[in-house]
Amino acid sequence: MSATQHTAPSGHEGADASQVYGRCFDAVVIGGGVIGLASAWQASKRGLAVAVVDPDPGHGASWAAAGMLAPVTEAHYGEEALLHLSLASARLWGAFAEELEADTGSDIGYRRCGTMLVAFDDDDRMAARQLYEFQLKLGLQVRWVSGREAREMEPNLAPGIRGALWAPNDHQVRTRHLVRALLDACQESEVAFVPERAVALEAPGGRLSAVRLASGIRLTCGAAVLAAGSWSRSVDGLPELAQVPLRPVKGVILRLAPAPLTASATPETEPPPLLTRTVRGMVQGSHVYLVPRADGSIVLGATSEERGFDTTVSVGALHDLIRLARRLVPGVTEMVLADATAGLRPATADNGPVIAAMGGDSGAEGLVLAFGHYRNGILLTPITASAVSAWLCGDPAPDEVSAFGPSRFCAPGSPGLPADGVR
Ligand SMILES: Cc1cc2nc3c(=O)[nH]c(=O)nc-3n(C[C@H](O)[C@H](O)[C@H](O)COP(=O)(O)OP(=O)(O)OC[C@H]3O[C@@H](n4cnc5c(N)ncnc54)[C@H](O)[C@@H]3O)c2cc1C
Structure with missing residues (x-):
């Protein structure tokens, strides 16, 4: 599959x-x-x-x-x-x-890591703020954080990000x-x-x-x-x-492993994980997410493609995901591509x-x-x-x-x- x-x-x-x-x-x-x-x-x-x-x-x-x-x-x-x-x-x-x-x-x-929805530019910020207002109206537990506060929580976010919605219970x-x-x-x-x-x-x-x-x-x-x-x-x-x-909606998703340690690395010099919370991004109207695992690996997803039951992974899908993720968290380019999978979301x-x-x-x-x-x-x-x-x-x-x-x-x-x- x-x-x-x-x-x-x-x-x-x-x-x-x-x-x-x-x-x-x-x-x-x-x-x-x-x-x-x-x-x-x-x-x-x-x-x-x-x-x-x-x-x-x-x-x-x-x-x-x-x-x-x-x-x-x-x-x-x-x-x-x-x-x-x-x-x-x-x-x-x-x-x-x-x-x-x-x-x-x-x-x-x-x-229980919580999730941050990060806005990349001013238009993304406007869209994320609208979503935030909608979520507040529904009584959901969310908080708006400035770009600086988001970077204090996740120091590997790109310097220019415009703010984030913080959902502590996702x-x-x-x-x-x-x-x-x-x-x-x-x-x-x-x-x-x-x-x-x-x-x-x-x-x-x-x-x-x-x-x-x-x-x-x-x-x-x-x-x-x-x-x-x-x-x-x-x-x-x-x-x-x-x-x-009912229709299948294809999603391509990548699994990234931490870069191999150099021969001189010791547990003390081992770099901390790139992220500690799930980061979802709005990047110039496109969506991407990075889900950090406890072992330092990251799951990077996902495309949304209406192509019937096809489960091939195109080069374009890989490129799009990596390009978007890199704008949000530049350090992902140092990681190792461990797996690329396509799955079919069953959509009504x-x-x-x-x-x-x-x-x-x-x-x-x-x-x-x-x-x-x-x-x-x-x-x-x-x-x-x-x-x-x-x-x-x-x-x-x-x-x-x-x-x-x-x-x-x-x-x-x-x-x-x-x-x-x-x-
Ligand atoms: C890229 C991607 C990322 C996703 N991320 C998330 C996420 O972060 N959080 C979340 O909640 N959801 C996520 N989803 C959605 C989630 O994966 C699906 O909603 C969920 O896996 C559906 O589970 P299922 O058991 O219904 O279907 P499936 O896991 O597709 O299982 C269906 C099974 O039916 C079997 N089957 C098919 N036909 C027959 C038959 N005739 N007889 C017997 N067996 C048959 C297949 O072999 C298959 O094993 C994601 C999906 C994708 C593709």
């Missing part, structure tokens, strides 16, 4: 066929990205027999993502419902990380550590991995009963979760209500996810939808997994997800539909 070569995370190559085929699962999860894996892990911990179907688990958009947990600096005009959902999920993140780390013994790099997680930990957690809780592509849902009589795989095999189940990211519409047998507008017509349990009138009772998380899927993982696992166990989901059902795309004039309502 991405431009780099990956080896399968060890131990997750797939279950022995005899353990899987012919068995009836309480829930089959289609898609092993962060959304499907976290949902499977939590459902399994609640006592359900769960299988994850995915030919390449963990290597979709989730493998590319920067891992910003940033409801405030991601707040956009007209997306207030999404903001409420994002804030609710951000509040769950601390406990979610703690539980995952306790279950797996791994460090997923959840860091944090980060190391996404690839998160993905590996979720794979381990699923394994630990006996989730079965089926290394295949799901091709169709079977719901005779309006009740979901099986997921058909590319090999022709049917996995019988009491429920299914559609969590295949940008590919969620590729599965046949979706009820009409679930056929919402209103930028919000689809998180819903299909009822009896849908023609596929027992189907749970969990896709379309676009640019916030890592942030939204805890609340999505909590809703999905609750529904699978017959419990109520958190209130904040109620605005994210698929029916919002059905009314004439709704996002993604022409006024006559024809899809």
